[in-house]
Amino acid sequence: MDLRAAGPIPARTLLATGPVAFLVALDLPCTHPDALRVAGLLARATGEVPLVIHVSGAPSPLADLADLYVLSAPLRAGGARVRIRTVEGDATEGICRCAAVTPCRWILLGTHRDPDEPPGLARSVMRCSPLPVAAVRPAPCDPPSARAREVILASNGEPTGGAPRVFAGLLAEGAGIPLQEVPEPRLRTRTGGSPGRIVVVPVDPDGPEPAWILDLLRWDPGTVVAVSRRPLARDVCYPTGSG
Amino acid sequence: MSPSPPPAGRDRDPTWLEIGGSLAFAGVAFRLDPAGTVTQVFGAGLPGLDVTDLQGRRFDAVIPPAILQASDLPTRIGEALSTRLPVHVPRVVIGEGLTARHLRVRIAPVPGRSAEVVVLLDDVTEAVEAVVRAERQACQARTAVLAANVAHEMRNPLSALSLAFQVVASSPGDPRHGDVLRKVQAQVGRLDRIVEDLVEFSRPPSPTRSVVDLASAARDAVLAAAPAARVHVDGPALTLADPSLLHQGLAGLLAEAAAVAARPDGVEVRVGPGPRLTVSDDGPPVPTAARARLFDPFSRVRTRTGSGLVLALARTLLEAMGGTLELASPPGDPTTFRVSLPAPGDPSPSPGGSAGRTG
Numbered sequence: 037m038d039l040r041a042a043g044p045i046p047a048r049t050l051l052a053t054g055p056v057a058f059l060v061a062l063d064l065p066c067t068h069p070d071a072l073r074v075a076g077l078l079a080r081a082t083g084e085v086p087l088v089i090h091v092s093g094a095p096s097p098l099a100d101l102a103d104l105y106v107l108s109a110p111l112r113a114g115g116a117r118v119r120i121r122t123v124e125g126d127a128t129e130g131i132c133r134c135a136a137v138t139p140c141r142w143i144l145l146g147t148h149r150d151p152d153e154p155p156g157l158a159r160s161v162m163r164c165s166p167l168p169v170a171a172v173r174p175a176p177c178d179p180p181s182a183r184a185r186e187v188i189l190a191s192n193g194e195p196t197g198g199a200p201r202v203f204a205g206l207l208a209e210g211a212g213i214p215l216q217e218v219p220e221p222r223l224r225t226r227t228g229g230s231p232g233r234i235v236v237v238p239v240d241p242d243g244p245e246p247a248w249i250l251d252l253l254r255w256d257p258g259t260v261v262a263v264s265r266r267p268l269a270r271d272v273c274y275p276t277g278s279g
Numbered sequence: 280m281s282p283s284p285p286p287a288g289r290d291r292d293p294t295w296l297e298i299g300g301s302l303a304f305a306g307v308a309f310r311l312d313p314a315g316t317v318t319q320v321f322g323a324g325l326p327g328l329d330v331t332d333l334q335g336r337r338f339d340a341v342i343p344p345a346i347l348q349a350s351d352l353p354t355r356i357g358e359a360l361s362t363r364l365p366v367h368v369p370r371v372v373i374g375e376g377l378t379a380r381h382l383r384v385r386i387a388p389v390p391g392r393s394a395e396v397v398v399l400l401d402d403v404t405e406a407v408e409a410v411v412r413a414e415r416q417a418c419q420a421r422t423a424v425l426a427a428n429v430a431h432e433m434r435n436p437l438s439a440l441s442l443a444f445q446v447v448a449s450s451p452g453d454p455r456h457g458d459v460l461r462k463v464q465a466q467v468g469r470l471d472r473i474v475e476d477l478v479e480f481s482r483p484p485s486p487t488r489s490v491v492d493l494a495s496a497a498r499d500a501v502l503a504a505a506p507a508a509r510v511h512v513d514g515p516a517l518t519l520a521d522p523s524l525l526h527q528g529l530a531g532l533l534a535e536a537a538a539v540a541a542r543p544d545g546v547e548v549r550v551g552p553g554p555r556l557t558v559s560d561d562g563p564p565v566p567t568a569a570r571a572r573l574f575d576p577f578s579r580v581r582t583r584t585g586s587g588l589v590l591a592l593a594r595t596l597l598e599a600m601g602g603t604l605e606l607a608s609p610p611g612d613p614t615t616f617r618v619s620l621p622a623p624g625d626p627s628p629s630p631g632g633s634a635g636r637t638g
Contacts (some may be wrong), residue, residue: 096314097315098394099313099360099393101353101356101357101360102357102361103357105354105357105361118354119351119354121353122353
């Protein structure tokens with residue numbers, strides 16, 4: 037299924053049809069809490085409602101809803117609103133379909149860390165969806181409650197504008213810290229990562245994962261968030277994240 | 280809508296009984312198995328939701344999207360199942376304007392079944408509309424009383440003015456006209472006061488709160504409204520209030536007390552300790568029968584002069600700042616009013632927290 041032809045849904049339309057949300061797709065039962073930590077920062081910065089979903093071919097939706105409710109508890113801290121849903125079907129198709137029918141601006145996916153195994157689902161969702169997709173590759177050592185202490189927008193000579201920059205800016209705003217922009221060669225020389233570091237890397241949704249990002253996963257112990265370069269929904273007035 | 284006959288087996292299931300059987304409701308109750316399939320249905324349905332369509336199908340495929348979205352049913356089901364406690368949503372609005380429906384949603388986990396729930400969607404539109412209708416009627420009744428009082432208050436000076444003009448017109452050049460014109464001026468002043476108080480009374484107060492020394496505020500109000508009143512400070516009395524609204528409220532209260540006091544120094548103000556004060560006077564006590572309407576606009580329980588809005592306005596202003604004004608003296612005793620205000624550090628009053636001013 038290719039939903040890109042429709043293009044991003046204008047924000048005005050989204051606002052007219054319901055509360056603006058962003059999609060958080062979780063794998064059950066082994067979800068890494070890093071995706072929810074990143075979702076929490078995004079929710080805090082945008083005020084948008086996280087829609088936490090699980091897509092499954094052979095679902096037991098009621099048990100899944102109970103699991104999703106428990107998993108999304110950190111997002112509800114302070115009384116924030118969170119919606120949960122289960123979707124039946126193929127994972128890629130289900131996520132893209134759900135994003136297409138929901139007033140939604142971002143898709144967040146929790147994925148694995150292993151650089152030797154490509155994140156198949158994240159790449160296929162990036163290809164399929166017209167929305168920017170953020171694939172969270174978790175920090176292996178960070179405890180679930182680790183505070184974000186650094187948000188870095190990394191590049192390797194490619195342009196870092198558009199959705200990746202906005203996303204990184206929002207994470208920094210959500211964490212209440214300035215966004216740093218560091219080119220990859222210098223990033224490598226920084227003292228080897230610290231707990232609470234989040235590195236945002238822009239990726240081409242239709243191309244392979246660049247080698248430097250795979251290297252980054254090998255030597256940087258922080259959270260790496262690959263954000264696809266897709267156009268943002270029109271009318272979105274987000275901060276530029278350059279602060 | 281009347282509930283349809285209960286499904287077989289309902290009587291043996293305590294959750295089903297609690298949710299579906301023991302309540303009279305206009306809507307639908309259904310039971311979901313772990314796959315989210317509707318296994319039992321009870322009730323007559325809802326607009327756009329036919330109970331005959333529900334049985335054997337997945338709930339999120341048959342419940343209309345508007346109801347699913349507004350009630351956030353999947354999230355509530357997840358909450359009920361993970362906490363093992365019933366989830367109750369008192370009111371969910373479906374649609375807008377005249378066609379809006381109001382639902383009450385209740386979801387309860389089935390005891391002994393880890394992933395089964397019973398869901399009740401109850402149409403409470405008629406009950407909600409009845410409450411809204413009653414509130415609207417009460418508001419109209421209050422407005423009618425206020426309008427009648429305003430008309431009555433303004434008719435008196437207008438009659439006096441009309442009479443004065445007749446006197447002047449019937450005897451042109453009469454040297455006593457100067458006297459008549461002074462009376463005209465007095466009646467115009469009275470009308471002006473009524474209109475001024477009405478404008479003040481109808482304007483929503485928008486307090487800007489800061490820390491204020493209540494003793495200083497009371498002394499300022501005494502100077503402005505009842506210079507002969509005695510002020511006693513029993514302890515420190517800091518409050519969080521709007522200085523201007525506080526002055527206006529206290530000055531009104533003191534002016535009313537001075538107007539009825541038997542002696543010029545018959546008014547006494549006691550401040551503190553804490554953000555509270557009392558205003559007492561040696562005038563006639565408030566008649567027992569009139570105590571309940573003492574703060575009503577135009578009730579004129581204590582004095583026949585003035586606009587009849589002073590006490591109502593004082594209470595509105597003090598309540599807008601999160602405070603209270605009440606009659607503290609027992610029936611038959613000399614009158615004492617008690618003012619309580621928030622202390623610094625108390626939470627701000629909610630925006631809608633002030634008393635209505637429609638009378």
